Amino acid sequence: MPSRRLFLNVGVNSTGYHGNSWLAPDAAWDRFLSFDHYVEVARLAHEGGFDAVFLSDHPALQRADTSRPLHSLDPIVLFTALAARVPDIGFVVTASSSYNSPYNLARRLSSMDHISGGRVIWNVVSSFNPDIAANFGSAPLPGRAERYRRAEEFVSVVKQLWRSWDHDAVDTPSALGDPLWSGDSVRPIDHHGEFFDVRGPLNVPLGPQGHPLIAQAGASDAGIDLAGRHADLVYAALLGKHAAREFGSQVRERAAAHDRDPETVRILPGLVPIVADSTDEALRRHEHLNGHADELSLVRAFADRHGLPFDPDGIVVPELFHSDENQRGPIGFTRSLHDLVSTEPLTLRRLARRVDGGHRLVLGTPAEVAEQILDWWRDDVVDGFTIQPPTLPHDLRTFVEKVVPLLRAEGAVATDYPESTVRARFGLPDPVASAPAR
DSSP states (O other): OOSSOOEEEEEOOTTOSSTTGGGOTTSOTTGGGOHHHHHHHHHHHHHTTOSEEEEOOOSSOOSOTTSOOOSOSOHHHHHHHHHTTSOSOEEEEEEESSSSOHHHHHHHHHHHHHHHTSOEEEEEEOOOOHHHHTTSOSSOOOOHHHHHHHHHHHHHHHHHHHTTBOTTOBOOOOSTTOOSBOGGGBOOOOEEOSSOEEOOOOSSOOBTTBSOEEEEOOOSHHHHHHHHHHOSEEOOOOOSHHHHHHHHHHHHHHHHHTTOOGGGOEEOOEEEEEEOSSHHHHHHHHHHHTTOSSHHHHHHHHHHHHTOOOOTTSBOOGGGOOOOTTOSSOHHHHHHHHHHHHHSOOBHHHHTTTEETTEEEEEESHHHHHHHHHHHHHTTSOSEEEEOOSSTTHHHHHIIIIIHHHHHHTTOSOSSOOOSSHHHHTTOOOHHHHOOOO
16 A cells, blocks of 8 residues: 555445435335434445445435435444444534534533544534524524534534543542542533533543544535634535645644644545446436436536526536625535636537536446546545445445555555544544644
8 A cells, every 4th residue: 555545434324325216226216214224335335445434414304306315314323223233434423513512512522422432423514504503592593603603602612521531530539439530631621602511521521532533514715714723524515626735725724723734634525436347328318317317418407507598519607606704505516617718618418428526536347447447546636535426335345346456556545443433443633632622
């Protein structure tokens, strides 16, 4: 293995990344509620040497009732159960900083980290949907700036709680009546901020990897700053190589500005693979997954979805993609499209084949897909990818059986799990010894 490795996470939401994935003919439509389904996909990911499985979350019923149910089972509950059934692999647990309390979440994640043997990654999200706000009280959804101020304070408090214990705080008692922990190694945090007042300390000691890793996905200026301050792993919508390199530089510059080692930040953007025996077959499957009978119908739907004029062979100009810091939806998807067409002259027809569901689409034969993955990694543009299989378990099985062997043949993906924690697997330092809580 080379000193630098390709990291791979995989999204395991519901029946797959694609909205029509519940219609897959080789699997039950309601498998999103089946624990055995998630055991199967987690074991497939383990077979493929994936570093972690990823579950996004959205604590509200989705409005689109003809698409696969995307967020149903609670990530902490599901992944704690999976940790007992599937060894080695990590678990990227999404939990909102907008609708949780720092102490409870710090305790639950730390508990899961102990139970799993140090395999937990917390994906911090700032909820942007008013439907979520309505499930947690009568107050309206706060604006983006307030949500990110709360997120920054929330993450800081959680980290202070995790670090309220030293590594050597728990003692081995030598006699009846001896203390179980050293008083000066377990400290209240006495936090008093804009949103939270928390005394601490946490009632769960440090776990096998110190404390869980932190992942983050915001692409707004505030999101990039939050990632630079706190994130170990960064999930993003990156469609073009130039934009991906610029994004990584921005995040690492923010990390350095916050007195962190920028080389300890791992960039793992989303990637949607469609793998087939031929390129033409992959193109046809892309159309079929989107519910279209031909390419022209696919391109027209893409134009309608993004509010673009329908000119299949006309060059798409970047001015058509305008992001606003106050927009309701994720800024990252809009910016990624803008950045892609700013650096590459793409027709609408070609652009529709470069993105699926907001993330980079790669399609073709196993060799073509593997090469597109390796290209960015070899050029040190990214540290790896978060694979989003269109359907589960079918597309994950295809990727593991046909693409992973090619990545392993290039020495990019490990064949086993020599490290006992995800922190060690991602090559990240001890969080307590290497940095202060803020």
